[in-house]
Amino acid sequence: MNRDDFRAGLRGGFPVMLSASPFGALFGALAVDNGFSVADAVFMSATVYAGASQMVGIELFGNNVQPWLVVLSVFAVNFRHVLYSASIAKHIRHFTLIQKLLAFFLLVDPQYAETEQRGERGLPVTFSWYLGFGLVIYFPWVLNTLVGALFGQLIGDPKAIGLDVLLPIYFLGLVLGFRTRDRFLPVVAISAVASVAAMHFVGSPWHVSIGALAGILLAAFLPQEPRPRQGLAAVEKEA
Amino acid sequence: MDAQHLNLIYLIVAAALATFATRFGGYVLITQLKRIPPRLEAALNAVPAAVLTTLVAPAFVYGGFDVAASMLVAFAIGLRFSTLRMLLVGWVAVMAIRHLVL
Numbered sequence: 001m002n003r004d005d006f007r008a009g010l011r012g013g014f015p016v017m018l019s020a021s022p023f024g025a026l027f028g029a030l031a032v033d034n035g036f037s038v039a040d041a042v043f044m045s046a047t048v049y050a051g052a053s054q055m056v057g058i059e060l061f062g063n064n065v066q067p068w069l070v071v072l073s074v075f076a077v078n079f080r081h082v083l084y085s086a087s088i089a090k091h092i093r094h095f096t097l098i099q100k101l102l103a104f105f106l107l108v109d110p111q112y113a114e115t116e117q118r119g120e121r122g123l124p125v126t127f128s129w130y131l132g133f134g135l136v137i138y139f140p141w142v143l144n145t146l147v148g149a150l151f152g153q154l155i156g157d158p159k160a161i162g163l164d165v166l167l168p169i170y171f172l173g174l175v176l177g178f179r180t181r182d183r184f185l186p187v188v189a190i191s192a193v194a195s196v197a198a199m200h201f202v203g204s205p206w207h208v209s210i211g212a213l214a215g216i217l218l219a220a221f222l223p224q225e226p227r228p229r230q231g232l233a234a235v236e237k238e239a
Numbered sequence: 240m241d242a243q244h245l246n247l248i249y250l251i252v253a254a255a256l257a258t259f260a261t262r263f264g265g266y267v268l269i270t271q272l273k274r275i276p277p278r279l280e281a282a283l284n285a286v287p288a289a290v291l292t293t294l295v296a297p298a299f300v301y302g303g304f305d306v307a308a309s310m311l312v313a314f315a316i317g318l319r320f321s322t323l324r325m326l327l328v329g330w331v332a333v334m335a336i337r338h339l340v341l
Contacts, residue, residue, distance in 0.1 A: 022323060040247055047255035052291075057254055059294060067250045075257040076290045079283060086265030104262040162334045165306050168298035169313040169329040171291050173322030176314075178288040183281065191289040192296035199297040208293045215289030220282035 002128040009132020016110040017137045023051050024141045028148025030055070030167060033158045034062030038149040045145035049138065050108065052174055053077040059167050065205035073208055084112040091119035092130070099127045106134030183219050191215035309333035 024045065031041035036058060048054050053074040060070045084107055092103055092115070111134055119125050158164055178184055195211025202210065275283075299307050313329030 019323075026326070036247070037244075040244075040251065043248070044251045044254070047251060048258050049255075050258050053254070053258060056290070056294065057250075061247070061250065067246065067253070070250060071253045071257050073290060074254040075261065076286050078258045078261040079286045081258070081261040082265040082268065082283075084265060085262050086269035089266045089269050100266070101263070104266065105259060107262045162330050162337070165302075165309050165329055165333045166326055168295055168302065168306065168310055169326055170322065171294045171298075172310060172313060173317050173325045175288055175291045175295055176317045177322070178291075181284060181288065183285060184288060187285045187289055188292045191292035195293035195296050196300050199301065204297075207297050208290065211293030211296070212286070212289040215292065216282050216285050219285030219289075220278045222281070224277050224281060 001131075002126060005124075005126045005128035006132040009129040009134070010136045012114060012129075013110075013133040013136035016114075017140045020051065020110075020137060021140060021144045024144030025148030025151070026166065026170070027051065027054055027058070028145040028150075029152035029155070030148075030163065031058045031145075032149045032152035033155065033163060034058040036061075036149070038146065038153060041149040041152075042142060042146050046142045048074070049105070049141065050074075050078050050081075051141075055167060055170055059171075060205060060208065063204055065208070069205055069209065076212065081107060081112075084109075088112060088115050088119070088125075091115055091125040095127055095130075103127070103130055103134075106130075106138060108137065110137070183222055186222065187215040187219050190218045305333055305336045308336055 027045065028038075028041045031044065031054075032038060036044070044054055044057065048057070056077050057070055057074050060073055065073075085104055088107070092100060095103060111130075114133060115125055115130065118129070155161060155163065175188060191211045191214055194214035195207040198210035199207040295310075299310050302310075309329045309332035312332040313325040316328045317325045
């Protein structure tokens with residue numbers, strides 16, 4: 001371990017930690033509101049450690065969606081991480097296996113973005129730096145979940161204080177974060193129509209799979225515009 | 240611990256494993272596969288927006304006037320500002336509608 005690199009990582013991750021903190025607390029409060037105990041909420045933040053998908057998980061769990069569909073949805077929302085781990089492979093090849101496993105566990109969006117940038121700039125991506133950057137985000141995320149969950153326990157009726165609108169608005173914000181992607185509008189439009197129709201004709205929870213499948217199939221079958229190979233320039237904003 | 244709670248623990252562990260698989264999977268894939276077919280890439284690229292839209296649209300349509308109106312306000316904010324600000328303004332909007340209008 002290199003202390004200077006570790007400290008540089010801590011400094012780099014600090015602002016990310018600050019901006020993610022409200023979302024950690026929000027997750028904790030909404031998780032309790034959706035039937036989780038305080039310990040469940042903290043356990044989920046500590047083991048899954050992926051904000052957007054954790055919110056999806058509690059939303060579907062709260063609506064009594066079958067467990068396999070909840071896990072599938074978490075997997076789908078996190079699918080972008082496949083691209084991240086493929087992309088940073090070249091920078092962390094020198095890590096040992098244990099270091100790689102830990103690095104992949106901590107691979108949230110800002111961790112990916114910062115690692116990629118550091119590598120591109122020619123700075124060394126050492127394990128000490130990576131760990132410092134990751135841990136200064138990870139531990140406060142878990143701690144904020146605890147604080148939020150304890151607060152959530154005190155709330156009687158979430159609707160009375162307007163908590164129930166926060167999840168759909170949060171998901172809306174995430175959708176907007178993808179708006180520069182290819183085929184964004186047709187995908188969102190068809191998924192919106194299909195999910196509403198599925199909700200009406202088939203019922204929850206099928207609106208998730210049916211709506212998502214409609215958008216994904218459309219993206220695959222729309223004419224592919226020839227474009228220069230681009231890397232993973234766009235990193236989604238995520239809590 | 241009762242059976243229902245145990246099921247939730249299993250669910251969280253499965254979600255954690257699924258998430259870890261995505262974070263490890265790309266590294267494994269890149270060392271195996273040279274190039275991703277363009278249609279597959281387009282489909283994969285569409286996954287997150289498609290999934291998340293299904294959690295937004297039905298809430299907007301079936302959530303009632305107060306939820307729909309505050310989502311519209313949040314949408315307008317989201318075109319310019321951060322998610323955190325969307326949440327704040329959307330929350331103020333729904334509270335205002337519930338306590339002042341309805």
